[in-house]
Amino acid sequence: xxxxxxxxxxxxxxxxxxxxxxxxxxxxxxxxxxxxxxxxxxxxxxxxxxxxxxxxxxxxxxxxxxxxxxxxxxxxxxxxxxxxxxxxxxxxxxxxxxxxxxxxxxxxxxxxxxxxxxxxxxxxxxxxxxxxxxxxxxxxxxxxxxxxxxxxxxxxxxxxxxxxxxxxxxxxxxxxxxxxxxxxxxxxxxxxxxxxxxxxxx
Amino acid sequence: xxxxxxxxxxxxxxxxxxxxxxxxxxxxxxxxxxxxxxxxxxxxxxxxxxxxxxxxxxxxxxxxxxxxxxxxxxxxxxxxxxxxxxxxxxxxxxxxxxxxxxxxxxxxxxxxxxxxxxxxxxxxxxxxxxxxxxxxxxxxxxxxxxxxxxxxxxxxxxxxxxxxxxxxxxxxxxxxxxxxxxxxxxxxxxxxxxxxxxxxxxxxxxxxxxxxxxxxxxxxxxxxx
Numbered sequence: 001x002x003x004x005x006x007x008x009x010x011x012x013x014x015x016x017x018x019x020x021x022x023x024x025x026x027x028x029x030x031x032x033x034x035x036x037x038x039x040x041x042x043x044x045x046x047x048x049x050x051x052x053x054x055x056x057x058x059x060x061x062x063x064x065x066x067x068x069x070x071x072x073x074x075x076x077x078x079x080x081x082x083x084x085x086x087x088x089x090x091x092x093x094x095x096x097x098x099x100x101x102x103x104x105x106x107x108x109x110x111x112x113x114x115x116x117x118x119x120x121x122x123x124x125x126x127x128x129x130x131x132x133x134x135x136x137x138x139x140x141x142x143x144x145x146x147x148x149x150x151x152x153x154x155x156x157x158x159x160x161x162x163x164x165x166x167x168x169x170x171x172x173x174x175x176x177x178x179x180x181x182x183x184x185x186x187x188x189x190x191x192x193x194x195x196x197x198x199x200x201x202x
Numbered sequence: 203x204x205x206x207x208x209x210x211x212x213x214x215x216x217x218x219x220x221x222x223x224x225x226x227x228x229x230x231x232x233x234x235x236x237x238x239x240x241x242x243x244x245x246x247x248x249x250x251x252x253x254x255x256x257x258x259x260x261x262x263x264x265x266x267x268x269x270x271x272x273x274x275x276x277x278x279x280x281x282x283x284x285x286x287x288x289x290x291x292x293x294x295x296x297x298x299x300x301x302x303x304x305x306x307x308x309x310x311x312x313x314x315x316x317x318x319x320x321x322x323x324x325x326x327x328x329x330x331x332x333x334x335x336x337x338x339x340x341x342x343x344x345x346x347x348x349x350x351x352x353x354x355x356x357x358x359x360x361x362x363x364x365x366x367x368x369x370x371x372x373x374x375x376x377x378x379x380x381x382x383x384x385x386x387x388x389x390x391x392x393x394x395x396x397x398x399x400x401x402x403x404x405x406x407x408x409x410x411x412x413x414x415x416x417x418x419x420x421x422x423x424x425x426x427x
Contacts, residue, residue, distance in 0.1 A: 175215075
């Protein structure tokens with residue numbers, strides 16, 4: 001796929017069945033013919049999404065390339081073993097997630113949620129309420145433990161279903177729901193407007 | 203079989219993120235929608251989650267994408283790694299297990315080597331006979347550089363005239379090589395493989411095979427240890 005069209009993919013393209021079907025054709029060419037062009041196209045289809053996703057998981061910039069290349073090393077070597085029980089995107093992002101956890105462990109990063117919350121960095125005096133909300137929300141997202149953050153990003157950024165998120169994170173569906181439940185509660189503590197929206201009782 | 207209809211507040215609440223992103227299962231959508239009709243708390247939470255989803259996606263869309271040159275560089279590194287590993291694998295297959303017949307090219311090299319020795323002896327005798335005073339004792343070729351003690355598998359390299367330092371450094375880094383000698387009289391360098399590269403299966407032969415294909419490299423050959 002030309003780079004230009006990769007850049008114009010919408011934010012949920014990776015979770016769409018159409019994209020997944022065309023990516024599976026690329027994977028078949030890789031498995032059967034060891035086709036470098038197909039491999040390059042598949043790499044391009046995921047590079048930006050994975051770069052951003054890994055950055056939001058607090059993977060260090062210098063480790064992101066290594067995680068992506070380790071992921072696609074597995075894709076190249078195991079292409080023939082993918083049986084299609086799940087979506088291709090679920091398989092690839094799942095590999096990247098586990099590699100990223102290893103990278104985070106290697107980097108000995110503290111969980112982001114343990115870091116002190118710097119309230120001074122939010123311009124609460126801003127006349128732009130919307131902008132302030134965005135800043136609070138960004139800070140709230142940074143406070144989430146990596147598992148909760150990943151569940152939220154996979155749901156909202158990549159548009160995966162609950163079952164797909166569970167497959168990527170290799171955990172039960174109920175665990176995904178619990179992680180998102182806790183993430184939602186944390187965000188409400190950070191951003192009062194969210195609590196206000198759901199504070200209304202039936 | 204009729205679908206399970208939980209219709210409980212807690213279960214509907216847990217599924218709201220997927221109602222917000224449009225990926226809720228069709229069999230759940232119906233009863234969650236019905237629950238929302240009578241539950242203002244869930245309706246407010248759905249609005250809150252749509253706000254979070256909107257923030258996350260707009261934040262993602264506004265963040266600058268990685269440069270396409272970064273993507274190509276990253277892919278080049280990965281592809282070089284794949285080629286090195288596959289070359290190493292082929293080399294390993296050829297040197298282990300059942301005895302492998304000596305390839306034709308190796309026999310040719312041996313004959314050529316023998317011919318070169320005979321030729322060198324002849325030239326030496328000729329030189330002594332003629333007692334030339336103008337012997338060019340300083341002339342060296344790539345393959346006659348003085349050998350030095352090597353600590354790891356190494357390759358002898360000559361880079362293409364236009365190759366920049368940055369390109370050379372990138373090439374070496376991708377293969378796990380470090381220059382240990384050079385430049386020689388013919389512009390040749392000797393580079394050793396790192397411990398990590400050797401541990402991951404790279405050999406002087408596999409790395410030389412990869413580098414030979416690179417347009418920035420004029421010559422790449424393993425150094426006999």
